Structure formats: C-alpha cells, structure tokens
Amino acid sequence: MELVELTSLREALVGLPGVNGLSIEQRKRMTIAVELVANPSIIFMDEPTSGLDARAAAIVMRTVRNTVDTGRTVLFLLKRGGQEIYVGPVGRHAYHLIRYFEEIEGVPRIKDGYNPATWMLEVSTAAQEAALGVNFTDIYKNSELYRL
Structure with a gap:
C-alpha cells in the first residue's frame, strides 16, 4: 500500500x-x-x-x-505511434501553448484556473479533430512555428 x-x-x-x-x-x-x-x-x-x-x-x-x-x-x-501537434515554447503560465491552440478555429478557450496541460490534451483528441473537421498535425506542419 x-x-x-x-x-x-x-x-x-x-x-x-x-x-x-x-x-x-x-x-x-x-x-x-x-x-x-x-x-x-x-x-x-x-x-x-x-x-x-x-x-x-x-x-x-x-x-x-x-x-x-x-x-x-x-x-x-503508453501509446503506439503519435504525431507532433505542437513543439515550441510553453511560456509563463503556458501562454504560448494556449495562444497557439486558441487560434485554431473551433478550439474552445481555456477556462480561468484550468490546468493548461489537461486542457491541451482535451482539445486535441482525435474526437475533437473529427468534431472540428481539423487535423492538428497538418495545422502544426503548416504553421510558422513549425518552419522556425
């Protein structure tokens, strides 16, 4: 125990x-x-x-x-496979991470006081991708952040 x-x-x-x-x-x-x-x-x-x-x-x-x-x-x-959907600075209080995902059309804004890591995992699931009609991997690979 x-x-x-x-x-x-x-x-x-x-x-x-x-x-x-x-x-x-x-x-x-x-x-x-x-x-x-x-x-x-x-x-x-x-x-x-x-x-x-x-x-x-x-x-x-x-x-x-x-x-x-x-x-x-x-x-x-833990998981088989996997794709990169964000590789970049997190920032103080996860500012950069939150800003990146909130700029994707349809992604719900994080609630005040909510854990940014948990929020990011919840908004980027395969089910969310299907519901929003997006592909987070493609969005990342076509982003300015990816090109840096």
Whole structure:
C-alpha cells in the first residue's frame, strides 16, 4: 500500500466504477498493488495512464517509478505511434501553448484556473479533430512555428 501511495485508503471500499469508492486513478494503483503481491520480477502494463488527466497520470507514473526503485523491471506501452501537434515554447503560465491552440478555429478557450496541460490534451483528441473537421498535425506542419 505504501509503494503505490494508497496507505491513506487502506480501509476504503473499492466500490463500483463511476458510482462510488476509489477513483479511476486509485483503481489503477490498486491493480498495480494486487500484481505486486505476487512479487513478480517483471511487470507488464498496457497503457496504465489511459483515461487519466495529467495529474492522475503523474501519480500513476510515480507509482511505476516507485516499483522500479524496488528492483523490479516494468515494461509498459503508453501509446503506439503519435504525431507532433505542437513543439515550441510553453511560456509563463503556458501562454504560448494556449495562444497557439486558441487560434485554431473551433478550439474552445481555456477556462480561468484550468490546468493548461489537461486542457491541451482535451482539445486535441482525435474526437475533437473529427468534431472540428481539423487535423492538428497538418495545422502544426503548416504553421510558422513549425518552419522556425
């Protein structure tokens, strides 16, 4: 429980997904803990961060790091393939990143106080591309930023 940072929840009920009990991120860490009980020398993980926001993904990845620090080998698939949709300065308070994406027609503006990394991941999904009728990779490759 300590290794996966769930000590504070040792008395909690797992519950039903989306109804009560542990959050998705806590469930993923609990799944890792259950696998660790068998004390395997190697652990395979398929997209342990899928479905998580940036904060929850960071917690799960810290759990993976804690596991590696015990001498175990961890192999995981995060995503296959991938395309660049933004490579450039982030800026103070992610100013440049936000400005770049908000200039793309149809991309919703970031709400005050919202995490810029999470916002960027949400507005640039394949579903958003389809809904907006855009291709973020093509937009980036045709941008002034790409030519720099």
